[in-house]
Amino acid sequence: MQAESAQQSLEDILTREVQCTECLLVCLEAERSALIERDLQALEMTIQDKIRHTRQLEQLDQQRQNLVSELGFATDADGLQRCFDSLPRTDALKHLWQQILANIEACQSGNLTNGGILESGRQHIEQALRILRGQSNTPSLYNPDGDTSANLGQRELGKV
Numbered sequence: 001m002q003a004e005s006a007q008q009s010l011e012d013i014l015t016r017e018v019q020c021t022e023c024l025l026v027c028l029e030a031e032r033s034a035l036i037e038r039d040l041q042a043l044e045m046t047i048q049d050k051i052r053h054t055r056q057l058e059q060l061d062q063q064r065q066n067l068v069s070e071l072g073f074a075t076d077a078d079g080l081q082r083c084f085d086s087l088p089r090t091d092a093l094k095h096l097w098q099q100i101l102a103n104i105e106a107c108q109s110g111n112l113t114n115g116g117i118l119e120s121g122r123q124h125i126e127q128a129l130r131i132l133r134g135q136s137n138t139p140s141l142y143n144p145d146g147d148t149s150a151n152l153g154q155r156e157l158g159k160v
Contacts, residue, residue, distance in 0.1 A: 006071055007087045013064045014096035020057045021103030027053060028110035035117045 027050040034043035065075040073083040084093040 003087055006067070007089055007093070009067055010064070010083075010087070010093060011089070011096065013060055013067065014093060014100065017057065017060045017064070018096055018099045018103065020053055020060060021100055021107060023053045024050065024057065024107050025103060025110065028107060028114060032110065032114050032117065035114060035121075 027046055030046045031043065031050065034040075034046055068075050068080060068083045071083055071086070073079040073086075080097070081094075084090045084097070087093060
């Protein structure tokens with residue numbers, strides 16, 4: 001493959017990866033908002049978008065790896081840098097790659113934040129269920145199944 005053609009193909013893939021990671025960032029922000037507002041309809045739509053963009057990013061990653069491999073370079077970080085260095089407009093490629101890495105790092109951070117919001121909500125629900133079941137607030141112990149249970153001091157709230 002000629003250097004100019006390889007450059008253009010790689011630049012196109014990297015540009016689409018930047019766009020895709022930016023879309024994922026928008027999805028994660030929308031997901032965070034839907035989680036905070038407890039908007040299940042918006043959350044469902046956002047999750048579908050996030051899945052679609054994640055799959056697209058995986059396909060682009062595979063295309064980039066195939067192209068770099070066809071050019072005779074390893075698909076790891078060092079091989080990718082050597083591939084960039086072998087092409088005419090190396091700075092443009094490196095800039096796109098740095099944008100991708102920064103966006104992916106921001107996506108990971110956003111995903112952890114959203115996971116924390118989910119975990120906090122889960123803990124509040126478990127606490128409310130313990131109260132409704134009449135379970136005390138004593139520390140939970142693990143049962144043989146690996147679940148936590150604190151059944152000490154149970155009381156009935158009422159009988160039907």
